[in-house]
Amino acid sequence: MLRLKIGGVPEHFNLPWRMAIEEGKFKDEQIQLHWSDMGGGTGQMIRGLETEALDVAILLTEGGTRAILKGLDAKIIQVFVNTPLHWGIHVPYKSNINEVADLEGKTFAISREGSGSHLMSYVTAHKEGWDTEALKFNVVGDVYGALWALENNEAQGFLWEKYTTHPYTAQKKCRYIGEIVTPWPCFVIAVRNEIFEKYPEELKRMCEVVNQKAFELKENENAIDLISWRYNLRRSHVENWLNETDWNYAGIQYPLAFEKTVSYLVKLGLLTEDEAADWRTKLF
Numbered sequence: 001m002l003r004l005k006i007g008g009v010p011e012h013f014n015l016p017w018r019m020a021i022e023e024g025k026f027k028d029e030q031i032q033l034h035w036s037d038m039g040g041g042t043g044q045m046i047r048g049l050e051t052e053a054l055d056v057a058i059l060l061t062e063g064g065t066r067a068i069l070k071g072l073d074a075k076i077i078q079v080f081v082n083t084p085l086h087w088g089i090h091v092p093y094k095s096n097i098n099e100v101a102d103l104e105g106k107t108f109a110i111s112r113e114g115s116g117s118h119l120m121s122y123v124t125a126h127k128e129g130w131d132t133e134a135l136k137f138n139v140v141g142d143v144y145g146a147l148w149a150l151e152n153n154e155a156q157g158f159l160w161e162k163y164t165t166h167p168y169t170a171q172k173k174c175r176y177i178g179e180i181v182t183p184w185p186c187f188v189i190a191v192r193n194e195i196f197e198k199y200p201e202e203l204k205r206m207c208e209v210v211n212q213k214a215f216e217l218k219e220n221e222n223a224i225d226l227i228s229w230r231y232n233l234r235r236s237h238v239e240n241w242l243n244e245t246d247w248n249y250a251g252i253q254y255p256l257a258f259e260k261t262v263s264y265l266v267k268l269g270l271l272t273e274d275e276a277a278d279w280r281t282k283l284f
Helices: 012-022 041-051 061-069 116-128 143-151 162-170 193-198 200-219 223-231 235-244 255-267 279-283
Strands: 002-008 031-037 056-060 074-081 086-091 107-110 136-139 157-161 175-181 187-192
Touching: 002 012, 002 041, 012 031, 012 056, 012 200, 012 223, 031 200, 041 056, 041 061, 041 116, 056 061, 061 074, 061 116, 061 187, 061 255, 061 279, 074 193, 074 200, 086 116, 086 143, 086 162, 107 116, 107 143, 116 157, 116 175, 116 255, 143 157, 143 162, 157 162, 162 175, 162 235, 187 193, 193 200, 200 223, 223 235, 255 279
Parallel strands: 002 031, 002 056, 107 136, 107 157
Antiparallel strands: 056 187, 074 187, 086 157, 086 175
């Protein structure tokens, strides 16, 4: 039986993985997945792939794309979630920051360099017309570090998936002032090259299992209650999120989406033209 170490954020997007593992669906295909929750997000998972602590990771598209084109020894085997991610823009609860424009020149809390919270700060700055080279960051590790940084004024802005952070806004640990939506599918499945080259058929079966489980979850009439209970989210929020979200049931890669991601990262100065050259060969 093939044993693989896989990591992903402990959020509702990854429930199909957790359910398929719990139900023994991968073992039926002679694959044993050891799942690790990665509260530090894409930056933590990139590090896990680098150190071989992970074989497979469910990365944000922009973070995974940039890391591979900058030399991460991995490949993207498919898009996992087709739809964009809705990033909430959060500020200290007691601050006088009320609009996104008020964050210009302020410090953003980010989980790690190269993480979604880091890269989407650039996307926000570009959309707002700010000087992206003037952005300031405080690396905080995870959402709990970010909440601490906001409370202690060591950061004034923080980007994270808006439904995941709602319990913290309800507890007045931060305040939501707006959102920014990724202009590409939000999650991809990345695999270390050594694993990619040795086990192509097993990886294909792994993806087929999770794609099928995602389809079953999407069609499940009890999905809203299930997700609400497992992730401590409001039922109305889960309903909205499910309406906004589609996993990749067919397993295709959507190369045009990656073309948009790569060109955007180059435009933001997060990739050089040389790094972006021949991106298809490097990514897939």
